[in-house]
Amino acid sequence: MNLALTVFYVLAAVTVLSALITAFSRNIVYSAFALFGSFAGVAGIYILLGADFLFIIQIFIYIGGILVVTIFAVMLTQAIADVNVSNRVVGMFPAFMVIAVVGAVMLYALTHTSWPHGPGATLVPTTYGIGNAFLGPYALPFEVASIVLLAALVGAIVISRQAARE
Amino acid sequence: MSSGPTLTHFLVLGLILFLLGSYCALTRRNAIGILLGIELILNAANVNYVAFAFFSPVAKYDGQVFAIFVIMLAAAEAVIGLAIILAIYQNLRTIDVSANETLRD
Numbered sequence: 156m157n158l159a160l161t162v163f164y165v166l167a168a169v170t171v172l173s174a175l176i177t178a179f180s181r182n183i184v185y186s187a188f189a190l191f192g193s194f195a196g197v198a199g200i201y202i203l204l205g206a207d208f209l210f211i212i213q214i215f216i217y218i219g220g221i222l223v224v225t226i227f228a229v230m231l232t233q234a235i236a237d238v239n240v241s242n243r244v245v246g247m248f249p250a251f252m253v254i255a256v257v258g259a260v261m262l263y264a265l266t267h268t269s270w271p272h273g274p275g276a277t278l279v280p281t282t283y284g285i286g287n288a289f290l291g292p293y294a295l296p297f298e299v300a301s302i303v304l305l306a307a308l309v310g311a312i313v314i315s316r317q318a319a320r321e
Numbered sequence: 322m323s324s325g326p327t328l329t330h331f332l333v334l335g336l337i338l339f340l341l342g343s344y345c346a347l348t349r350r351n352a353i354g355i356l357l358g359i360e361l362i363l364n365a366a367n368v369n370y371v372a373f374a375f376f377s378p379v380a381k382y383d384g385q386v387f388a389i390f391v392i393m394l395a396a397a398e399a400v401i402g403l404a405i406i407l408a409i410y411q412n413l414r415t416i417d418v419s420a421n422e423t424l425r426d
Contacts, residue, residue, distance in 0.1 A: 159325035167334050174338055174361055178345040186345075186357055193338070197364050200334070203326070204375040206385050209367075209392075216392055221360065221399045228403045229353055232410050250347040254340045261339075265332045272328060273378035284382040285389070293386050300393050307397035311404040 163203055170196030187222070187229050194218050205278045208285055331372035338365035352406045352416045356399065363395045 173192030180186045198213040289297045342361030349355050367388045374384025410416050 157325060163326040163330060167330075170334065171337055171341075174341040177357055177361060178341040183351055183354055186354060190357055190360065193361065193364065197338075197368060200331070200368055201371055204331070204371045206371050206375070206388075209371060209385055209388055212389060212392055216396050217360075217364075221396055224399060224403055225353065225356065225360075228406060231407060232353070232416050245348060245350055247348055250344055253347065254344050257343070258336065258340045261336050262333070265336065266329065270328055270373075270376070271378060273376055281382065281385060285385055288382045288386045296390065300390060303397055304393065307401055311400045314401070314404040314408050 159203065163200075166196050166199040166203065170200070183229055187226050190225070191218060191222055194222060206281055208280075208282045328372055328376045331368060335365040335368040335372070338362075338368065350417050352409070352418050353403075355418070356402050356406075360395060360399065363391055367391050 170193050173189045173196060176189035177186045177193060180189065194213065194217040198210050198218075201207075201210040201213060339362055342358045342365060344358070345361060346355050346358030349358065370384040370388040370391070372384075374380065374382065374388075377384065406416050
């Protein structure tokens with residue numbers, strides 16, 4: 156077993172164990188904090204796949220932004236330590252059935268498809284190529300994304316102002 | 322990278338993350354718990370995008386560009402979702418999605 160495979164299994168174990176805690180913990184605080192391990196493991200996977208810019212983006216936006224805002228919201232809402240209030244779980248059996256069927260179909264599909272498969276990219280800095288892609292073929296989606304972010308910003312302010320006024 | 326992790330390794334990791342996120346989003350009655358599950362699903366999609374971009378013989382950066390778009394939409398979704406959750410909590414004093422049936426009546 157070579158080094159890359161060992162690193163992959165360690166990162167995958169961190170990611171999957173944290174995701175297990177997120178999915179099955181009875182306390183919403185544990186779920187939110189376990190998501191940190193999952194995001195960090197995925198960031199390591201990005202490094203393994205040679206995506207250095209995405210690694211930094213993952214750290215900045217997911218761990219520094221989304222996770223902090225989520226934990227902030229968890230702390231702001233009521234009775235977080237009370238399991239029956241904070242993290243009630245219903246419909247476990249139907250959910251198990253659904254994810255078992257979906258998982259079996261997807262596992263069959265991904266093991267029985269011959270993906271177009273190169274040997275794997277060489278590890279070079281990706282910032283230059285991503286920047287060229289954003290200003291070249293992806294210029295229009297890039298501009299639309301900025302409008303989406305502006306709409307989200309204004310929408311969040313409007314919603315929370317209405318909440319504060321009442 | 323001859324005996325390193327193959328494309329299937331990363332796809333199976335993405336599948337496991339997606340299933341755990343789906344389970345979390347399906348069974349939680351806490352609205353924030355549902356958002357956590359959706360974040361896991363989006364991360365699984367990103368793992369697949371970047372893995373395909375790495376192993377693709379032609380497209381070098383397209384997968385990573387799409388992953389950046391997914392991360393951007395995840396951030397916008399988290400901000401709007403949490404703003405709505407806090408507004409609901411201010412009005413109804415609960416974020417249990419089974420209890421919030423005001424819109425239905």
